[in-house]
Structure formats: C-alpha cells, structure tokens
Amino acid sequence: MSRGFDPILFDLDGTVVDTVVLIRESHRHAVRAVLGQELSDERLVANVGKPLLEQMQAFSPERADELYRVYREWNHAHTAELIASYDGITELLTRLTAAGRQLGLVTSKSRDAVELAFASLPVGNYFDIVVSADDSERHKPDPEPLRVALDGLGRTANGGCYVGDSPFDIQAGQRAGMATIAVTWGFFGRTDLEAVRPDIVCDTATELGQVLLGVP
Numbered sequence: 001m002s003r004g005f006d007p008i009l010f011d012l013d014g015t016v017v018d019t020v021v022l023i024r025e026s027h028r029h030a031v032r033a034v035l036g037q038e039l040s041d042e043r044l045v046a047n048v049g050k051p052l053l054e055q056m057q058a059f060s061p062e063r064a065d066e067l068y069r070v071y072r073e074w075n076h077a078h079t080a081e082l083i084a085s086y087d088g089i090t091e092l093l094t095r096l097t098a099a100g101r102q103l104g105l106v107t108s109k110s111r112d113a114v115e116l117a118f119a120s121l122p123v124g125n126y127f128d129i130v131v132s133a134d135d136s137e138r139h140k141p142d143p144e145p146l147r148v149a150l151d152g153l154g155r156t157a158n159g160g161c162y163v164g165d166s167p168f169d170i171q172a173g174q175r176a177g178m179a180t181i182a183v184t185w186g187f188f189g190r191t192d193l194e195a196v197r198p199d200i201v202c203d204t205a206t207e208l209g210q211v212l213l214g215v216p
Ligand SMILES: [Mg+2]
Pocket: 011, 012, 013, 014, 015, 048, 049, 164, 165, 166, 186
C-alpha cells in the first residue's frame, strides 16, 4: 500500500487559496489603467504562476514597471475582499499535519503579498517553510525555489511531491525530481495541465487527500 508523499510542497494561488477572481481582476485593472486595453480572461491569466513582473512584461515590455506598480496597489487594496478559501483545503492541511507530513509552500508571489494573503486566510501556520519570489534567484518553471524549500526542510526530493494548479508548477516539480500533482480548481484546466504530463491530476480536495496520504 502506498503511504502517499512526504515532504509535500504546495503552490499558493489557485491551489491553497482561491485568488482566481482577485488576480484576474487585478490584471484587468492594471491593463486597463496603464495600457487602455480590454483583454479576454484567458489572456489576462495566461502567465499566472510566474513572477508578477514577468507577467507584466508579457503585456508590455516598455511599461512593465508601471503595470507592476498599479497591479500591486489594486491587488493589495482588494485582497481581503476578494480572496476566498477552497472547500476542504484547511481540513486537508490539518489531516496532513496530524499524519506527521512535512509541508512547505512554494509561490511566485512576493513575501509581502504572501503575508497579506495569510492575514486574510489563516493557513500560513500549516507550513514548515514558505518560499516566496524573494527567496530565490530563479523562479518557476525553474526548480530552484523547490530546492530552496527542500534544503530549508532538510529533505531531498525523494518521496516528495509538488502540488500546483499551473503547468509551470508541474515543470518545476519535474525538474526538481519530485512527483507532481496537478489540481484542476485553479487557473488552468485539465487539458493545459495534462499537456505537461503531471504524475497525478486531482479534481477535489478529497481526492488530493487520498493521494497525499496514500489511502487506497
Ligand atoms: Mg498557482
């Protein structure tokens, strides 16, 4: 019988917390205010999962700094109002902790934005380590942030997995030598996720719990 995975690293946005509306509307505001453009939802969130400045460079290399500043101002002002929890995630993190699994969070968000999210939804205490965009030189899909988390936990990739909602998460996990689990409740659909060949795809927190704990 499988005993699941340990350590377990999680992505934050679209995986542990529901920031889909918050992030999409932050992008919409910035692109509208700075570039005067109306883009489709798909284009607005196409690069979510990469660091924010890189996402802004994809909209306009020349005005990325201004987009970044306007995005962050709007995003931080609306986090408390628009961030939401996913059904079953807090219960899942409680169960994993009770089962003695080491948990880490690896996100492309900056440290201050992570703290703002944790102030609105108190899930931060479940994680033995939190790696933000400020903690590594390179970012997902590069494996460096995952390696920083494993080093911080004193663990190797062996037996561990990375859980995320974006293709960049899966690619980073694969390059770090970890098992990869894609969840379909975030920014990306099953087709986009299966295209990068995650080891497992989960549609619900219950299913994810069974996979992580090795429940047959
Ligand atoms: Mg994500």
